[in-house]
Amino acid sequence: MGTHTGREIHLAARPDGWPTVDDFRLVEVAVPEPGPEQVLIRNRYLSVDPYMRGRMDDVKSYLPPFKLDAVLDGGAVGEVVAAGDGVTALSPGDLVLHNFGWREFAVAPVRHVRRVDPPAGVGPSAYLGALGMPGLTAYVGLLDIAGMRPGDRVFVSAAAGAVGSLAGQIAKLRGASRVVGSAGSAAKVARLAELGFDAGFDYHDGPVRDSLKAAAPDGIDVYFDNVGGDHLAAAIDRMRLHGRAALCGMISVYNAGVPVPGPANLPLMIGKRLTLRGFLVLDHDDRRPEFDAEMAGWLADGKIRFDETVVDGIANAPEAFIGMLGGQNTGKMVIHLTG
Amino acid sequence: MGTHTGREIHLAARPDGWPTVDDFRLVEVAVPEPGPEQVLIRNRYLSVDPYMRGRMDDVKSYLPPFKLDAVLDGGAVGEVVAAGDGVTALSPGDLVLHNFGWREFAVAPVRHVRRVDPPAGVGPSAYLGALGMPGLTAYVGLLDIAGMRPGDRVFVSAAAGAVGSLAGQIAKLRGASRVVGSAGSAAKVARLAELGFDAGFDYHDGPVRDSLKAAAPDGIDVYFDNVGGDHLAAAIDRMRLHGRAALCGMISVYNAGVPVPGPANLPLMIGKRLTLRGFLVLDHDDRRPEFDAEMAGWLADGKIRFDETVVDGIANAPEAFIGMLGGQNTGKMVIHLTG
Numbered sequence: 001m002g003t004h005t006g007r008e009i010h011l012a013a014r015p016d017g018w019p020t021v022d023d024f025r026l027v028e029v030a031v032p033e034p035g036p037e038q039v040l041i042r043n044r045y046l047s048v049d050p051y052m053r054g055r056m057d058d059v060k061s062y063l064p065p066f067k068l069d070a071v072l073d074g075g076a077v078g079e080v081v082a083a084g085d086g087v088t089a090l091s092p093g094d095l096v097l098h099n100f101g102w103r104e105f106a107v108a109p110v111r112h113v114r115r116v117d118p119p120a121g122v123g124p125s126a127y128l129g130a131l132g133m134p135g136l137t138a139y140v141g142l143l144d145i146a147g148m149r150p151g152d153r154v155f156v157s158a159a160a161g162a163v164g165s166l167a168g169q170i171a172k173l174r175g176a177s178r179v180v181g182s183a184g185s186a187a188k189v190a191r192l193a194e195l196g197f198d199a200g201f202d203y204h205d206g207p208v209r210d211s212l213k214a215a216a217p218d219g220i221d222v223y224f225d226n227v228g229g230d231h232l233a234a235a236i237d238r239m240r241l242h243g244r245a246a247l248c249g250m251i252s253v254y255n256a257g258v259p260v261p262g263p264a265n266l267p268l269m270i271g272k273r274l275t276l277r278g279f280l281v282l283d284h285d286d287r288r289p290e291f292d293a294e295m296a297g298w299l300a301d302g303k304i305r306f307d308e309t310v311v312d313g314i315a316n317a318p319e320a321f322i323g324m325l326g327g328q329n330t331g332k333m334v335i336h337l338t339g
Numbered sequence: 340m341g342t343h344t345g346r347e348i349h350l351a352a353r354p355d356g357w358p359t360v361d362d363f364r365l366v367e368v369a370v371p372e373p374g375p376e377q378v379l380i381r382n383r384y385l386s387v388d389p390y391m392r393g394r395m396d397d398v399k400s401y402l403p404p405f406k407l408d409a410v411l412d413g414g415a416v417g418e419v420v421a422a423g424d425g426v427t428a429l430s431p432g433d434l435v436l437h438n439f440g441w442r443e444f445a446v447a448p449v450r451h452v453r454r455v456d457p458p459a460g461v462g463p464s465a466y467l468g469a470l471g472m473p474g475l476t477a478y479v480g481l482l483d484i485a486g487m488r489p490g491d492r493v494f495v496s497a498a499a500g501a502v503g504s505l506a507g508q509i510a511k512l513r514g515a516s517r518v519v520g521s522a523g524s525a526a527k528v529a530r531l532a533e534l535g536f537d538a539g540f541d542y543h544d545g546p547v548r549d550s551l552k553a554a555a556p557d558g559i560d561v562y563f564d565n566v567g568g569d570h571l572a573a574a575i576d577r578m579r580l581h582g583r584a585a586l587c588g589m590i591s592v593y594n595a596g597v598p599v600p601g602p603a604n605l606p607l608m609i610g611k612r613l614t615l616r617g618f619l620v621l622d623h624d625d626r627r628p629e630f631d632a633e634m635a636g637w638l639a640d641g642k643i644r645f646d647e648t649v650v651d652g653i654a655n656a657p658e659a660f661i662g663m664l665g666g667q668n669t670g671k672m673v674i675h676l677t678g
Contacts, residue, residue, distance in 0.1 A: 262601030
C-alpha cells in the first residue's frame, strides 16, 4: 500500500432550479490510510439518484443538506483494498456497499459498510438497483404503503426509471390485474411492454389525464407516484373507491424553483375514500430480509429484468445526474469507475 | 286519522356556485296514509348538513343527486303518528330517526326508520348531532381514519361546527396533549375555549399558515379537515413526522364553481411521511355500538357539550342552509318544526 490520490465530486454551488455542471467541481485529493476499524475502498460504481437533488438545497429535511465545497456522498459499491487495525469482518478483495460515494477512493468505518456477495449472473451494480435502495423502495411502496392486493389495477409513473420499472414488475408478480406505466419517450414506452406492463404512454403525448384514461379505462386502485404534479391529479381522477397512492417522489417539482400548485381535485378523496401516503425507504429496513430473498429469487429466475444506464468515469457524474433529472436514463443510472 | 297536508322543500334549480333561496321551493302536498310496513311520521327536527350541497349538483358521487322539483330528503327526527298493516316494531308516539326529511310529514318504510330513546337530559335533536351522524363522523374520523393516539397534537378546522366541535372534545377526552381549532368569528373562537380547546383562531385574522403556527408552535400530529384549501396546506406545513389527516369535508371549495388549486406543499408529504385519507361515515356503521355507548356516557357525565343553532319553521330551511354554508351556525344547525 502506497499513498493514493483520488478524485471526487464536490458541490461548488447550490443549484437555483435546474442544476448545471458549474454547480459541481472535480477535485483531486490525497487519500489517507485507513485508521482503526476503518477500511479503504476503491469504488467501482457510484449511484446517481433523484433524492440527491433535495440535499443540494440548504433546507431542513430528512437528510442533512450537502455541504458546499465538500464531497457529494451517495451510494456506491467498491472493493476493499486495505483494512485498518482491528478490522476482522472485511478483507482486501471484498465487495462492499456503502454511502461514501462520488469519489474514487473512500475511507469508511467498518460499521457503515455492508459486505455483499452477488448471486450468479448478477453484477455488483445490482446493489445500487434491483437489490438495493431502489428495489426496496419499489417493494415497500407498492406492497406496504399502497397495500397492493392481487387483482388491483396499478399505475406507475416514471415507470422506465429505476424504482418505477421494479414497482411495475413486482405488481405483476404479486398478482395485479393490470399495470399501466408512464414514461418520457416512445422508446421507454416500448421498453415497458417488454417488461410486462399491460399499457404505457408517453406523458409528452397529451394531457396525462387523457392518456391515463385511455390506458386505464376501468380506473386504478393503486398509484405509485414518482412524479407528482399532473400525474398525481390524473391518478386521483382515475382512482376507484378506496384507492391508495404511495408518494415516493415528485421529480416534476424538484427543480421548479417556485411552488407548484397541487391537484385541484383533492375533494374527490372524500367521496372515493382515497389515501395518499408519503414514505421514505429508510424507515423500512425491517423489510430487507424478506425483500432480499424474494428479489434474489426473481432475478435468479429471470422474472425481473432491470435496466441500467451506465456512464463511465467520475468526471461525467454531474452531467449524468442532470441528465437523469431530465429523464435521459432508462432504469438505474450508475457511474462506472475503472482503473 | 284524517288526511293530512304537509309542506316540504323542493329543489327548484341546481345552484351555480353559492345557492340562493330561489334554488328552493316550498310546496304543500297531500300526505298519503301509510301502506303495509310503512309508518306516517310527523317530523320534529330536520337536519341541515354541508354534504347536502354536493347532492344539489348533477354529478356522480357517493350519493345520488337530488332530483329537480322533488323533495330534498335529509336526516330528520319525528314522531310516529300512524302505522300501516303489518307494522309491529313501532307504535304511534314512538320517536324515530330517518332520512325522509325536509318535509313536515313523511311516509317511510319501517325498515328505513330507527327508533330512538333519548337518555335523561338529552333532547330528540341530539340524534341529528352528538348522538347521530356528526358524532359518529367525528369519532371515526379522529380515532380510526387519523388514528389519534394519546399525546398527539390535534388541529381541527371548522371547530365550532357540528362535527368539528365534537372532534376536538373527543380528542381531549381520548388524551390528546393539545387541541387547536379554527373558526370563523371571535365569538366562535371564544366558544372553543369553553369547550376545552387549548387554542383557537379566527381564520379571517390572517393567513391560516401564520395563525396555525402561532397556535401550534410545536406542530401537529393529526389534522381533522372539514375545510380543505388553505387550511389543508397550513396543516401539511405544520405536520410533524408521520402526521395524519382525516379528510371529512372541504367546505371552502364546495361553492367555488371553478376548480381550486390544491396545496403546493404536497412534496412535504414524502420527507415527513404524511398520510391524507378521505372517508365517509356511511362506511363505518360497525363502529356505532361502541360510539353510541361512549358518547352517551360522555353526554350523561357532562363531559361533552354540544351546541345547536335552531331555526324555527320549514319555510326557513333554505335560508338556514345557505347561512350554514357561510358559517352562521355554531354547532349543529337544525330546523325545529312545531304544530
